[in-house]
Amino acid sequence: MKRINDFRAILESKRQIEPDIFLIEFLLPDFDGSADPGQFMMLKSVSTYDPFLRRPYSIFDCGKGRITILLKVVGFGSRIIAGMRKEQELNMLGPLGNGFPFPSGEHSILIAGGIGLAPLWFLAKELKSRKKPFSMIYGEKTVSGVSNEVEKTFGEIVHIATEDGSKGYKTTAIGIVPSIFDEMGERQYALYACGPKAMLKETISLAEERAVPVYVSLEERMACGIGVCLGCSVKSSNKGYLTVCKDGPVFKGQDVEF
Amino acid sequence: MKANLEVQIGALKFKNPVLTASGTFGYGKIMGRIIDISSLGGIITKSITTKPKEGNPAPRIVETPCGMLNSIGLENKGLENFLTEVLPEIQKFKTNKIASIAGESVDEYKILSETLDGKVDALEVNISCPNVRNGGMSFGQDMDSVKNITRAVRENTSLPVIVKLTPNVTNIKGIAKICENSGADAISLVNTYKGLSIDTDGKVSKLGSFSGGLSGPAIKPLALYAVSEVYSEVTIPVIGCGGIMDASDAIEFIMAGATLIEVGSATFRDPMAAIKIVQGLKIYSDKEKMNKIMEIRGIVNEN
Numbered sequence: 001m002k003r004i005n006d007f008r009a010i011l012e013s014k015r016q017i018e019p020d021i022f023l024i025e026f027l028l029p030d031f032d033g034s035a036d037p038g039q040f041m042m043l044k045s046v047s048t049y050d051p052f053l054r055r056p057y058s059i060f061d062c063g064k065g066r067i068t069i070l071l072k073v074v075g076f077g078s079r080i081i082a083g084m085r086k087e088q089e090l091n092m093l094g095p096l097g098n099g100f101p102f103p104s105g106e107h108s109i110l111i112a113g114g115i116g117l118a119p120l121w122f123l124a125k126e127l128k129s130r131k132k133p134f135s136m137i138y139g140e141k142t143v144s145g146v147s148n149e150v151e152k153t154f155g156e157i158v159h160i161a162t163e164d165g166s167k168g169y170k171t172t173a174i175g176i177v178p179s180i181f182d183e184m185g186e187r188q189y190a191l192y193a194c195g196p197k198a199m200l201k202e203t204i205s206l207a208e209e210r211a212v213p214v215y216v217s218l219e220e221r222m223a224c225g226i227g228v229c230l231g232c233s234v235k236s237s238n239k240g241y242l243t244v245c246k247d248g249p250v251f252k253g254q255d256v257e258f
Numbered sequence: 259m260k261a262n263l264e265v266q267i268g269a270l271k272f273k274n275p276v277l278t279a280s281g282t283f284g285y286g287k288i289m290g291r292i293i294d295i296s297s298l299g300g301i302i303t304k305s306i307t308t309k310p311k312e313g314n315p316a317p318r319i320v321e322t323p324c325g326m327l328n329s330i331g332l333e334n335k336g337l338e339n340f341l342t343e344v345l346p347e348i349q350k351f352k353t354n355k356i357a358s359i360a361g362e363s364v365d366e367y368k369i370l371s372e373t374l375d376g377k378v379d380a381l382e383v384n385i386s387c388p389n390v391r392n393g394g395m396s397f398g399q400d401m402d403s404v405k406n407i408t409r410a411v412r413e414n415t416s417l418p419v420i421v422k423l424t425p426n427v428t429n430i431k432g433i434a435k436i437c438e439n440s441g442a443d444a445i446s447l448v449n450t451y452k453g454l455s456i457d458t459d460g461k462v463s464k465l466g467s468f469s470g471g472l473s474g475p476a477i478k479p480l481a482l483y484a485v486s487e488v489y490s491e492v493t494i495p496v497i498g499c500g501g502i503m504d505a506s507d508a509i510e511f512i513m514a515g516a517t518l519i520e521v522g523s524a525t526f527r528d529p530m531a532a533i534k535i536v537q538g539l540k541i542y543s544d545k546e547k548m549n550k551i552m553e554i555r556g557i558v559n560e561n
Contacts, residue, residue, distance in 0.1 A: 006528070006529065044527065044528070051321060052325055052527060053326060054526075077321075222319070226288050227284060227288050228283055228288060229526055230304075230333050241312060
């Protein structure tokens with residue numbers, strides 16, 4: 001089994017995309033760059049005990065000696081990381097969890113809602129570099145700098161949805177999926193989604209209707225990130241509970257109930 | 259001079275006083291990918307129940323100032339799974355394997371202790387979980403249950419018996435004394451303090467099962483005092499637990515009377531915490547030119 005390391009990470013650059021959203025790149029001198037899209041890191045930002053727990057962040061992008069995260073300020077922990085300056089350090093435990101399985105021959109449809117973009121950005125980059133066919137949907141409440149980033153990087157395969165119609169289609173991310181099915185016609189598909197729970201539920205039922213495989217990345221409060229505290233449980237469709245951190249965060253849509 | 263960190267509970271030897279607290283280390287399988295488990299004094303497993311237990315609804319954890327509340331609810335796959343799947347796996351750890359057991363009746367504790375006899379190095383009897391409806395902390399708060407369960411385990415195993423106490427009582431010394439008189443070989447304390455955290459926007463508890471157990475540095479002074487109290491009352495070894503983050507904390511517990519210590523939620527923050535504490539104890543002992551770590555046990559109480 002692969003070793004899990006607690007890496008020293010040095011803030012290299014920070015870009016503010018929206019008042020509360022940042023892209024932060026860290027240098028990790030000891031990180032060999034091997035991680036799967038969908039995997040995450042546990043960040044420990046302070047040496048005092050408040051905040052007490054690490055915070056999980058999906059790997060947005062990575063390479064040898066570096067990892068980038070997409071951070072939205074939602075509370076105490078994220079605010080501290082967002083406030084860090086160049087050359088300040090934190091610890092990153094990982095890479096953790098199971099990532100997205102790669103499509104064999106299917107046309108992948110990546111469905112990202114809001115900050116749920118992070119793991120799918122990494123997946124999209126991998127699919128692009130492996131020349132696998134895919135479409136990418138990014139949905140948000142209202143137009144933001146994030147959708148510009150998505151368009152700028154992935155080009156014409158990107159479909160933007162905003163709830164208020166301020167950019168792209170006035171619908172939800174899911175609202176766009178049927179038009180992609182229509183446009184691409186008869187072929188094998190696979191759905192990959194990360195975002196609000198309601199969006200993931202809709203993705204799963206849509207996939208069931210069309211009988212296509214669906215993979216969702218879940219988010220839950222977690223203490224350890226490695227499967228020992230059993231704090232981040234999600235109900236298994238089979239029996240009992242699964243841990244988001246170790247059994248997930250990516251699950252087959254049919255395997256979990258939430 | 260290299261200090262001797264070895265300690266004992268009865269005839270059972272520990273290479274150092276550092277144990278991992280039940281429920282914070284799984285069964286060691288994943289932790290083995292991060293640290294060298296064999297360098298620890300021992301590991302205490304996630305609590306085992308006779309039947310599989312699903313645990314409580316989410317959210318199960320919430321961060322609090324310098325600590326956290328948990329309400330896992332003893333989720334585990336049960337005794338049968340422990341025997342067939344877990345036990346063979348943990349044999350490779352060259353350290354003491356202590357099984358934590360939890361039941362909803364005296365009979366279940368009997369079954370667990372009888373079945374595990376000879377298969378692990380010691381038993382830790384969990385009568386202090388604040389997050390289950392039946393048994394758990396309610397046993398640890400009732401003097402008759404404490405006596406009956408401790409006796410039942412004692413009569414059904416040849417292994418050293420450690421009883422883990424809840425601090426949610428008015429007279430922890432009295433409870434500890436009952437354990438000693440009922441045949442316990444050691445007392446471990448404290449399990450978590452029952453607590454609550456409220457989401458003011460949603461006007462609901464932040465935990466799925468309302469209340470939880472508080473752990474972390476927030477409870478350290480409380481736990482330390484409880485250890486010192488119990489140490490003054492019993493003659494059997496005391497195992498200290500509650501907010502131990504580093505070697506300095508561990509030394510405080512030993513000075514308050516602990517023979518061993520358990521590292522709990524510190525592992526969530528830093529998976530290397532327990533290993534770093536072992537290293538820190540070595541450094542401290544060398545610096546203080548001690549022959550044995552036990553030289554400082556209970557030292558503050560003797561002033």
